[in-house]
Amino acid sequence: MSALLAASFPLSTWRATIYLVAIIGFVIALKGLSSPRHARRGNLVGAAAALLAIAITFSASSVTHSTRNLGLALGAMALGTAIAVPAARMVKMTAMPQMVAIFNGVGGAAAALVSVTELLHVHSTGVSPATYEVVEAVLGVLIGCVSFAGSAIAFAKLQELMATRPIVYKGQQPINAVVGLGILGLGLAAIVTGSTAYVFGVLGLSLVLGIIFVLPIGGADVPVLISLLNSFTGLAVAASGFTLGNSLLIVAGTLVGASGMLLTRLMSKAMGRSLPNILFSAFGAVVTATGTAEGLDGKAVKSSTPEDVSVLLSYARKVVIVPGYGLAVAQAQHVVKELADSLSAKGVDVFYAIHPVAGRMPGHMNVLLAEANVPYDELKEMDEANPEMPTADVALVVGANDTVNPAAVDSPGSPIYGMPIIHADQAQHIVFLKRSMRPGFAGIDNALLFDDKTVLLFGDAKDTLQKLVAAVAVA
Amino acid sequence: MTGFVWFLTVFVLAAFVGYEVISKVPSILHTPLMSGSNAIHGIVLVGSLFIMGEATGTAQVVLGFVAVFLATLNVVGGFVVTDRMLEMFKAKPDNRPAAPPAASPASLSSDGKPGAGTP
Numbered sequence: 001m002s003a004l005l006a007a008s009f010p011l012s013t014w015r016a017t018i019y020l021v022a023i024i025g026f027v028i029a030l031k032g033l034s035s036p037r038h039a040r041r042g043n044l045v046g047a048a049a050a051l052l053a054i055a056i057t058f059s060a061s062s063v064t065h066s067t068r069n070l071g072l073a074l075g076a077m078a079l080g081t082a083i084a085v086p087a088a089r090m091v092k093m094t095a096m097p098q099m100v101a102i103f104n105g106v107g108g109a110a111a112a113l114v115s116v117t118e119l120l121h122v123h124s125t126g127v128s129p130a131t132y133e134v135v136e137a138v139l140g141v142l143i144g145c146v147s148f149a150g151s152a153i154a155f156a157k158l159q160e161l162m163a164t165r166p167i168v169y170k171g172q173q174p175i176n177a178v179v180g181l182g183i184l185g186l187g188l189a190a191i192v193t194g195s196t197a198y199v200f201g202v203l204g205l206s207l208v209l210g211i212i213f214v215l216p217i218g219g220a221d222v223p224v225l226i227s228l229l230n231s232f233t234g235l236a237v238a239a240s241g242f243t244l245g246n247s248l249l250i251v252a253g254t255l256v257g258a259s260g261m262l263l264t265r266l267m268s269k270a271m272g273r274s275l276p277n278i279l280f281s282a283f284g285a286v287v288t289a290t291g292t293a294e295g296l297d298g299k300a301v302k303s304s305t306p307e308d309v310s311v312l313l314s315y316a317r318k319v320v321i322v323p324g325y326g327l328a329v330a331q332a333q334h335v336v337k338e339l340a341d342s343l344s345a346k347g348v349d350v351f352y353a354i355h356p357v358a359g360r361m362p363g364h365m366n367v368l369l370a371e372a373n374v375p376y377d378e379l380k381e382m383d384e385a386n387p388e389m390p391t392a393d394v395a396l397v398v399g400a401n402d403t404v405n406p407a408a409v410d411s412p413g414s415p416i417y418g419m420p421i422i423h424a425d426q427a428q429h430i431v432f433l434k435r436s437m438r439p440g441f442a443g444i445d446n447a448l449l450f451d452d453k454t455v456l457l458f459g460d461a462k463d464t465l466q467k468l469v470a471a472v473a474v475a
Numbered sequence: 476m477t478g479f480v481w482f483l484t485v486f487v488l489a490a491f492v493g494y495e496v497i498s499k500v501p502s503i504l505h506t507p508l509m510s511g512s513n514a515i516h517g518i519v520l521v522g523s524l525f526i527m528g529e530a531t532g533t534a535q536v537v538l539g540f541v542a543v544f545l546a547t548l549n550v551v552g553g554f555v556v557t558d559r560m561l562e563m564f565k566a567k568p569d570n571r572p573a574a575p576p577a578a579s580p581a582s583l584s585s586d587g588k589p590g591a592g593t594p
Binding site: 031044053054066070076079081102107110132237244266367 | 510549562
């Protein structure tokens with residue numbers, strides 16, 4: 001490995017030391033993210049560390065010796081920056097999950113390309129790569145491509161370019177097995193022969209694997225999936241670090257791989273399910289979407305008016321707002337704060353109950369409400385909020401559905417059975433703000449909608465909330 | 476081969492560090508954490524620069540160019556989008572905003588932008 005031979009040269013030792021500084025910066029960045037007070041500074045430390053590492057990379061003669069390649073590299077960076085900055089600045093808060101999915105996917109693709117190109121380069125110098133180098137490259141290509149293709153599908157699902165529900169088809173398991181075995185075979189062939197043609201075969205099949213791995217995962221599980229793919233990209237970057245003999249890539253990639261894995265586990269725990277269950281339960285399982293017993297047993301939902309609900313809210317002692325993805329879709333975070341403020345002004349005790357997987361990413365609701373200047377101490381996490389639910393006069397459910405669905409508690413056959421929920425059903429009154437009777441992201445009906453204590457306000461959450469604010473003002 | 480074992484050691488230790496550092500993040504910061512760690516793996520740009528610099532022949536140059544481009548998207552976009560999320564986290568409402576905040580926070584303009592002006 002050239003990087004190892006160069007290790008005796010002072011300049012590269014110096015560079016490796018700067019990389020170590022960057023690594024420390026990344027650890028500090030992740031540490032900073034553990035408190036709201038230091039999170040932003042932590043992120044800036046991370047950005048500075050990345051900038052430092054990237055800048056010092058240009059001290060390497062292998063990076064700068066070819067003027068043409070250097071020019072192309074700078075051009076690619078300028079192009080990437082010119083696209084990334086406006087995209088990251090202008091993305092709506094609702095589209096944040098998709099944005100993270102894209103940035104994650106391209107990172108995975110870059111890692112895979114680094115691995116495969118390094119292997120091509122070793123071949124082109126007339127040296128036959130060592131077995132472990134081929135193993136590293138194959139792993140980098142495999143994980144990176146799965147992450148890229150998987151992120152692309154997750155993006156399409158979140159953007160609702162395709163069905164959000166789990167997609168199952170006949171022969172799914174045999175097809176997965178064939179693709180998996182194909183990758184194994186091509187990978188082994190690449191390792192034995194050292195031929196890059198097989199590595200390209202692995203690349204192609206890994207893209208297919210990424211797609212078929214993600215297709216059967218849907219509904220409320222997509223946030224967990226993004227977290228897992230984020231972790232994968234980290235591991236792919238670590239693998240490309242092995243290929244290049246670069247400890248910065250190994251450490252940074254591994255930090256992300258470990259964190260993403262932990263976050264994924266925390267999220268699946270919040271849903272009361274194991275990770276394998278989330279990833280593989282749709283294989284062969286039948287997820288019923290419409291026409292469950294509750295919807296068919298003759299009960300009708302009760303629709304109400306903003307005026308009636310505003311009276312209910314104004315004369316309540318305690319109102320709990322349960323936000324969900326509908327709040328994000330309607331961009332209603334500012335209006336919901338307005339409503340909460342005007343209720344507080346009337347002496348009503350108002351707080352927000354945040355389900356860990358409300359929205360489409362963990363913490364999605366927190367980010368949205370923070371955008372509307374809701375102080376984060378008004379946001380109660382599920383475990384903190386649930387004991388207060390029986391004393392709440394009104395649970396105002398804004399665009400949430402699955403996270404308050406009692407089927408998770410009392411209906412063992414339900415796909416979400418076992419998922420902890422916000423116990424909106426224990427409040428004295430429940431008000432749902434809904435666009436339509438469409439089921440939630442998990443694609444199942446909600447018996448709470450038909451409860452005697454429940455009233456519904458149909459319409460866009462933002463419109464409805466605006467009407468509520470106006471009505472509360474005169475109530 | 477000793478190099479490989481050395482890197483493996485680094486890998487294993489880094490995994491433990493990543494796990495320990497992360498394990499104390501409150502759930503309200505999970506989205507920024509995911510986004511921030513997403514930006515950190517954008518450091519694959521460093522690897523992309525090495526393969527681009529050493530690239531010989533059209534295939535390697537094209538692949539290297541694409542790798543540098545994609546990695547830049549990852550690292551720059553990742554940090555900027557995370558900063559945008561985090562700038563909205565505020566503690567107590569000690570100073571109430573006089574005017575309602577605009578729907579698109581375009582206030583931040585210059586900071587938190589890595590990689591842009593790299594020599």
